[in-house]
Amino acid sequence: MKGTQLGELEEIILLTVGALFDDAYGVAVMNEVEERTSRKITISTVHAALKRLEEKGFCESRYDGATKERGGRRKHLFRVTAAGEKALADSREIRNGLWNSIPDIAFNRSE
Amino acid sequence: MNKEEFWIDRLLQRFCKNDLYEGIKGDLYELRDYEIAQIGLRRANRRYQWRAMGFFRYTFFRKIDQLKLNIAMWHNFLTITLRNLRKHKAYSIINVLGLAIGMAAGFIILQYVYFETSYDTFFENKENIYRVQTNRYNKGQLSTQWAAGCAGVGLHMKEDFPEVIDFVNMHQSGAMISRDKNYFQPKFAYYAGETFFQIFSIPVIQGNRETALSEPYTVTLSESMAKKLFGDTDPMGQNVKLNDNDNFMVTAIFQDFPEKSHMKFDILYSFDTYAIYSGEESRTAWQWDGFLNYVVLQEGTDVDKLASKFPDWIIQREGEELAQYNAGMEFVLQPLSEIHLTSDFRSEIKPTGDKTATIFLLIIGMFVLIIAWINYINLTTARSINRAKEVGIRKVMGSFKSQLVHQFLFESTFINGLALIGSIVFVLLAFPYFNDFIGRASSYSWPNEGWFWIGLSILFVAGILLSGFYPAVVLANFKPVTVLKGKFSGSAKGNLMRKGLVVFQFLASIVLITGTYIVHEQLQFLQNQDLGFKSEQTLIIETPSFSADSIRQVRESVFKNTLNNESFVTGLANSTAVPGKTPGWNAGGLRLLSQTSEEAHQYRVIGMDKNFLDFYDLEVIAGRKFDNSHGNEESNILMNEAAVKRVGFNDPEEVLNKDFYFWGDTFKIVGVVKNYRQESPKADYDALVFRYFDSPNGLYSVGLSTTNIRASVDEIEAHWRSAYGDKPLEYFFLDDYYNEQYKGELKFGSIFSLFSGLAILVACLGLFGLASYMTNLRTKEVGVRKVLGASFSRLLLLLTSDFLKLVGIAIVISVPISWWVMSSWLENYANRIFLSPLLFLVPALILIVIAMATVGYHTYHTSNLNPAKTLKDE
DSSP states (O other), rough: OTSSOHHHHHHHHHHHHHHHOOBBHHHHHHHHHHHHHHOOHHHHHHHHHHHHHHHHHEEEEEEOOOOOOTOOEEEEEEEEEEHHHHHHHHHHHHHHHHHHSSSHEEEEEEE | OOTTTHHHHHHHHHBBBBHHHHHHHHHHHHHHHHHHOOOOHHHHHHHHHHHHTOSSSSSGBHHHHHHHHHHHHHHHHHHHHHHHHHHHHHHHHHHHHHHHHHHHHHHHHHHHHHHHTTTTTTTTTTGGGEEEEEEEETTTTEEEEEESSSSTTHHHHHHHHHTEEEEEEEOOOOEEEEETTTTOOOOHHHHHEEEEHHSOOOOEEEEOTTTSSSSSTTTEEEEEHHHHOOOOOOOTTTEEEETTTTEEEEEEEEEEOOOSSSSOOOEEHHHHHHHHHHHHHHHHOOOOOOEEEEEEEEEOOOOHHHHHHHHHHHHHHHHHHHHHEEEEEEEEEEEGGGHHHHOOBBBBBSSOOOOOHHHHHHHHHHHHHHHHHHHHHHHHTTHHHHHHHHHHHHHHHHHHHHHHHHHHHHHHHHHHHHHHHHHOOOOOOOOHHHHHTOOOOOOOOOOHHHHHHHHHHHHHHHHHHHHHHHHHHHHHTHHHHHHTTTOOOOHHHHHHHHHHHHHHHHHHHHHHHHHHHHHHHHHHHHHTSOOOOOOTTEEEEEOOOOOOHHHHHHHHHHHHHHHSSSEEEEEEEEEEETTTOOSSSSEEEETTTTTTTTGGGEEEEEOOOOHHHHHHOOOOEEEEOOOSSSGGGHHHEEHHHHHHHHHSSGGGGGTTTTTEEETTEEEEEEEEOOOSSSSSSSSSOOOOEEEEEOSSSSEEEEOOOSHHHHHHHHHHHHHHHHTTTTOOOOOOEEHHHHHHHHHHHHHHHHHHHHHHHHHHHHHHHHHHHHOOOOOOOHHHHHHHHHHTOOOOOHHHHHHHHHHHHHHHHHHHHHHHHHHHHHHHHHHHHOOOOOTTTTTHHHHHHHHHHHHHHHHHHHHHHHTTHHHHHHSSOO
8 A cells, every 4th residue: 555655764764763762852853863874864854754654654752851052942853653663573573584584505505 | 141042943833733832942942951061051052953853744733724814814804805806897997997097107118218228247257358449539529429439449458558458459340251252241341450259248159269360361151141151161261252252251140249239249350451551660650540449457456546547648659649639539448338329429339329318218117107006096095985884893892903014015916017017018019019119139039137127026016015014004993983973085195195106107298298299390490300301312422442453443334334324313423422421531631722721620531423402402502513514623622601601601603723742632612512411400500521432332222213122122122133243233212321320319209109108098997986976985985066057167176176286296297307308418419409398388288188187087976976866865
């Protein structure tokens, strides 16, 4: 189904949102992704991905926790929904299935 | 210190969905805060803005859902606008039509003015190129203003002033050019100094622009002239013949000069050749005129300062020589791109433009546009009462004032938009005719410079906003309570404003009517002048350019004899000049033998044969004509009355038989010719001296008796061929030639009338609408008055008096304006009409009649209604 498919970046970000539980907002997600994948990612890309994920129903958001560093603005916090969790699980399932179907000999050719 | 707001924040806030903005802004802020510590405030701020830029993507855009309300609102505006347009068809048509005519006229005039003012702007380095124009004085009086002036001025300026870094001198050539017996008498042939192509950036298609004119006997051709002479063969390195005599090698082909230049050259011979023909003096002489001189000034030269050095320089160089003849000289530096509009002197390369006419047209164009917009304002505000209830209801329902302003601005934009479409149609339809009308080359195309269109758009948008803004604010300001109570009846301030605008319209109209009338009268006056000579059915043929040898004389007498034997030829004369232009022969230092050289003057000279005076019916008022009964006519001269005055006598008889000193020879004055309009009825009579020649080089005048001109010309051409062989026959008709000098005026007159007519038409349209509305408002009042016994004339007076008062004010204001403008226009003419009161009275009457007719029509209509009908409701 179109629209419920997870893109590669989306999957990583959704996973990060899960990992950062309850403190998943733009800057935190960006930093986490950069740290884990050691690839550069812009803040607007993160926001765009989060918004798409929300539109697809894979995560939900609320505003909370105004701090001084943010000039008194609240954080836009994201959280993985049940549907999101299922999408991640499905994606993992597919990968696992594919992993399992690779014959041993395919990766051990050199030995 | 972190509180700074960036412009991009505001933009972002507008762009993004409301619920996303806080999170985005917060994240941006947090990142910046963190980075300030790391990389400093300035770099952090820069990164902040760069990052913010990343959010302008479709995902975050506040989409239609948040604009929906507005769309509904605009949709409603459109509906109401269309409904109003349809409900009041007459007003709508008047509004749109008036605006469309105004815009079309404005556009056409603007592009015309733009065309006239952008001559010669395509030349590189145009800011530093100047033409040296020469003025000659005779006894302290300005005698001749030359476009092509003194020969050596360019060269000597370059020698003496470090500011002058380059120059080029040019001289017109009247020679015939030919290739393989294929003859042409080119109009725009000049000898030009070798620097010509270095100074003027006209593209050279073939050949080397640096060296093309540096050798004697070389020639460069325009593309089209090369086509004419050589067809498809390559002209480079080929020879052409000058006057069937000398060979010239083609060294370059240059692009044809564009229409938008005061220059036009088909053929440029090297000036070195001219120096061989006429002597090295032609490079340096100061008392020899007819040479175009262009100089290039050092970048950043103060031109006024340079020009202020000229008087002393002239005295230093030429003072003694000038003092001898009590003469004076003056040089004027003409900026290249201003020559077309500001210069109209002797021997211009081609006819130049007229600055006054261009400014007049610009003013008229703006008048038409402004009148059209005033119409819109007047009609809209006058009819605002109709809309008052709508405004009241909208306000009660919670509409903001700004929304109401938007609504009426939208309406005006919509109506202006309709008018714009209409005007585009008008322009497309009228454009070819207009170009024809003003005699512009067919090669003319629309202005393609971007800024012309940008300027035009700005003008139109400004007009639309200005004309829409006032009514919009007026309408939006209505107070719901008064309006809905039904007490509303327009404000005094609004009425005053409207009256002021109407007065302005009347004023503009009457100035235009007066202007048109006076221009027309002056042109009539000029054309009805007694020219003092006969010009009908006269064919002028240019004498062939041969060297004057015996063979030529034989051929010429053959030609003259055959013509004289033709039955359709009524007369034949031969002269150096014919009426219609200042004679080219301009001789200074002439005086009576008995006078001192200080009393010498400058005269124009015409060489003529025995037939000339009779041919043109010129009257001799003292002495005699040249005739056969006297022996040595070559040593006799005639002069006209103006020349008698210049010599210093009032009575023509007094100069008879006096000896006249002319360039080292002595002549006897044998007759005085009555003044006639040799040059033009626009100017004063010039002092003319007539000398006798058996067959002067210049022009044959041939009188024709037949109505079948075409056939006669064909026969003449046949005779020409048998006498002169392949030389081309160049001819024109005298009345065309003579009227050529009115062409500018006539063109100006008709353009002026056309656009004044349009302006008046538009003003009338507005007046018609306004009057109709005003009388409509008073329908009930008229009904009551009728019931009480008012007569029609009484009602007419009542309803029209308001308008007549305004007309009266306009007329009073207009008289000094028209008088001032038109008398400054008439200054251009030495021979002009007197500005009599009648010239102002007639236009005033015309305006009163137009206003009365417009208003009276509605009054008549209203007062003819049955009071029972108009009074029955309410």
